[in-house]
Amino acid sequence: MNTIIKDLGLLINATLVATPPLLYAALGSCFSERSGVVNIGIEGMMTIGAFTGAAVALFTGNGWFAFFCGGLAGALFGLIHAIACVTFGADQTISGTAINFLAPGLAVFLCKAMFDNSTDTPPIDTASKLPKLLDGVFPVGSFANNVFSTYVPAYLCFVLVLVVWFVFYKTRFGLRLRAVGEHPQACDTLGINVFRIRYICVILSGFLSGLGGAYVTLATINQFRPIVIVGQGFIAIAAVIFGKFTPQGAMKACLLFGLCSGLKVMAGSGNTISPNLISMIPYVVTIITLVLFVGRGRVPAANGKPYVKSK
Amino acid sequence: MNEKKSILNSNALYTLIAIAIGFLVGALFLLVAKINPIEAYTKLFTGVFSKPKFVVWAVIYASPLIFTGLSVAFSFKTGVFNIGAEGQFVVGTLAAAVVGIMVDVPAVIHIPLCILAAAAAGSIWGSVVGFLKVKKGINEVLLFIMFNWIAFYLSNYVVNLEVIHKEGGGEATKDVLESAKILLPQSVRQLTGCSNVNFGIFLAIIAAVVIWFLINKTTIGYQLRAVGFNRNAAEYGGINANRAVMTAMAISGGLAGLGGAVQLLGMSMRVSQFATQESYGFQGITVALIAGSNPIGCIFSGLFYGAMKYGGSKLSLINAPSEVVDIIMGTIILFIAVSHVFKKLALKGKRG
Numbered sequence: 001m002n003t004i005i006k007d008l009g010l011l012i013n014a015t016l017v018a019t020p021p022l023l024y025a026a027l028g029s030c031f032s033e034r035s036g037v038v039n040i041g042i043e044g045m046m047t048i049g050a051f052t053g054a055a056v057a058l059f060t061g062n063g064w065f066a067f068f069c070g071g072l073a074g075a076l077f078g079l080i081h082a083i084a085c086v087t088f089g090a091d092q093t094i095s096g097t098a099i100n101f102l103a104p105g106l107a108v109f110l111c112k113a114m115f116d117n118s119t120d121t122p123p124i125d126t127a128s129k130l131p132k133l134l135d136g137v138f139p140v141g142s143f144a145n146n147v148f149s150t151y152v153p154a155y156l157c158f159v160l161v162l163v164v165w166f167v168f169y170k171t172r173f174g175l176r177l178r179a180v181g182e183h184p185q186a187c188d189t190l191g192i193n194v195f196r197i198r199y200i201c202v203i204l205s206g207f208l209s210g211l212g213g214a215y216v217t218l219a220t221i222n223q224f225r226p227i228v229i230v231g232q233g234f235i236a237i238a239a240v241i242f243g244k245f246t247p248q249g250a251m252k253a254c255l256l257f258g259l260c261s262g263l264k265v266m267a268g269s270g271n272t273i274s275p276n277l278i279s280m281i282p283y284v285v286t287i288i289t290l291v292l293f294v295g296r297g298r299v300p301a302a303n304g305k306p307y308v309k310s311k
Numbered sequence: 312m313n314e315k316k317s318i319l320n321s322n323a324l325y326t327l328i329a330i331a332i333g334f335l336v337g338a339l340f341l342l343v344a345k346i347n348p349i350e351a352y353t354k355l356f357t358g359v360f361s362k363p364k365f366v367v368w369a370v371i372y373a374s375p376l377i378f379t380g381l382s383v384a385f386s387f388k389t390g391v392f393n394i395g396a397e398g399q400f401v402v403g404t405l406a407a408a409v410v411g412i413m414v415d416v417p418a419v420i421h422i423p424l425c426i427l428a429a430a431a432a433g434s435i436w437g438s439v440v441g442f443l444k445v446k447k448g449i450n451e452v453l454l455f456i457m458f459n460w461i462a463f464y465l466s467n468y469v470v471n472l473e474v475i476h477k478e479g480g481g482e483a484t485k486d487v488l489e490s491a492k493i494l495l496p497q498s499v500r501q502l503t504g505c506s507n508v509n510f511g512i513f514l515a516i517i518a519a520v521v522i523w524f525l526i527n528k529t530t531i532g533y534q535l536r537a538v539g540f541n542r543n544a545a546e547y548g549g550i551n552a553n554r555a556v557m558t559a560m561a562i563s564g565g566l567a568g569l570g571g572a573v574q575l576l577g578m579s580m581r582v583s584q585f586a587t588q589e590s591y592g593f594q595g596i597t598v599a600l601i602a603g604s605n606p607i608g609c610i611f612s613g614l615f616y617g618a619m620k621y622g623g624s625k626l627s628l629i630n631a632p633s634e635v636v637d638i639i640m641g642t643i644i645l646f647i648a649v650s651h652v653f654k655k656l657a658l659k660g661k662r663g
Contacts, residue, residue: 105637
């Protein structure tokens with residue numbers, strides 16, 4: 001019995017470690033997609049956020065500030081995406097692809113330039129990382145310690161889901177952003193500034209993705225490496241589709257995918273199932289969901305289409 | 312005046328401007344990193360052109376990129392965006408590796424067999440997405456991304472299977488058998504001083520010409536283009552749009568798979584465990600965009616990208632980060648993506 005509880009604690013802990021980066025990015029993706037801008041640059045935005053977070057933590061020693069800066073770095077690329085897609089009406093997938101070249105390229109480029117031509121940053125010491133909740137209250141290795149005492153932003157992201165849900169469904173801005181993603185022409189005739197709302201949403205998506213990336217380097221592991229993100233941005237996008245483009249749905253999907261990662265960590269110690277096969281689960285699940293449940297018509301109607309005012 | 316307008320109208324001009332901006336932005340970041348951009352770009356250039364051997368290497372780097380470029384360009388023509396070339400390339404590589412390692416037949420049969428397996432694997436990978444798009448109406452971009460990652464982990468899974476894994480550790484498969492390699496004869500290899508000279512580039516050029524012919528001179532090509540221009544009009548004209556999309560995805564996937572075969576049988580000889588996506592497919596997007604989706608253009612833009620990649624690998628010699636190539640290429644894509652706006656402005660200015 002005790003071992004089961006302990007294992008359960010470890011699994012919850014592993015899930016709590018793996019979920020937040022996905023969830024931050026997925027909430028970002030929600031904003032962008034619901035406002036009608038496809039953002040596949042999330043992956044790149046997470047990578048630049050991961051690097052910026054690590055670099056700022058190394059120079060300032062302030063984890064929270066570094067976390068915020070990671071978000072800003074992501075937001076910068078969100079701005080680039082917004083300029084290309086909203087103002088210039090570029091193909092959103094192509095612009096996102098460009099960002100997936102630019103942002104990770106820039107991250108490793110700057111890393112080499114700043115840290116002695118190395119693709120990895122030096123390790124960040126624990127004091128400069130993000131703080132843990134209730135640190136040292138519970139005995140190390142206990143169930144309570146595993147569940148209630150991980151990094152603070154891991155709990156914050158669930159609060160953020162509530163906030164985003166509130167913004168989406170209970171505020172004027174949320175109503176507008178959802179409307180802009182469905183029928184921008186109609187919104188424009190009602191005097192809503194389509195461009196401004198999309199700008200805000202795409203920049204927010206970059207900011208939240210940046211936070212997700214920074215969480216990886218400031219909590220999960222303690223340095224930046226070019227492979228820290230690999231695919232998490234795309235899993236976040238998958239989670240949003242799986243969650244039918246709602247923040248609460250995305251949260252459930254992220255938890256499920258986080259659990260997959262948790263299982264991968266647990267399975268890593270045995271040798272029963274290949275971790276590579278477990279890694280496929282989020283993608284396979286998403287495809288199956290798309291085939292079985294989502295199908296036509298669930299995607300915001302104006303998604304992927306540049307809005308041309310004079311049309 | 313007509314002449315002026317035709318220059319402003321041509322995509323080539325805007326592509327060249329985008330390339331120039333790419334290099335400018337790259338230079339800016341080099342300056343920020345306190346590296347002399349002129350020195351770095353000189354290294355990039357001499358790294359490719361100072362010795363015939365280097366040029367040969369750049370061509371070897373280019374061959375798989377021409378294939379993925381063709382794959383993406385072909386899909387663009389039909390109005391589908393094959394962002395899944397990455398995954399199709401990976402399964403192509405994997406199929407070629409399995410056949411190249413496990414089947415033991417003379418080279419005359421072995422090489423075509425490997426290449427065929429790769430094309431088939433890529434084609435299937437693309438067709439499944441085409442099928443789901445057509446039958447279920449699911450957004451193909453999302454499906455492609457999912458399939459890319461499934462291919463990624465599938466490859467890592469297969470690489471670690473006992474039967475195919477290299478003996479004595481290492482995170483890679485065994486090398487493909489000699490009979491499966493597409494290297495040119497020993498004499499040519501010695502002459503060029505490059506151990507990996509292969510006939511991949513000839514395959515790439517043949518593929519480009521075939522695809523050009525297919526798009527421009529055949530009924531299938533006409534149908535595909537018609538669907539790409541205006542799906543509804545094409546259907547009204549009696550073209551089965553769904554079948555056209557399926558055909559396009561099968562061919563596009565096959566091309567990416569071929570790229571995987573060329574890369575494996577001519578250059579890497581084995582599949583290594585991925586730590587991160589190798590991006591041949593994504594680089595194909597750049598190749599196709601620079602070529603303006605023209606198959607023949609893909610040969611040249613593929614060579615350009617190959618040279619940048621190979622030259623970029625030399626940058627570490629002067630302690631400059633080779634990632635500047637990614638920055639340059641990313642900027643180029645971004646500016647090609649927005650160039651249509653400037654084109655409109657330029658033409659408007661002309662008229663006004």
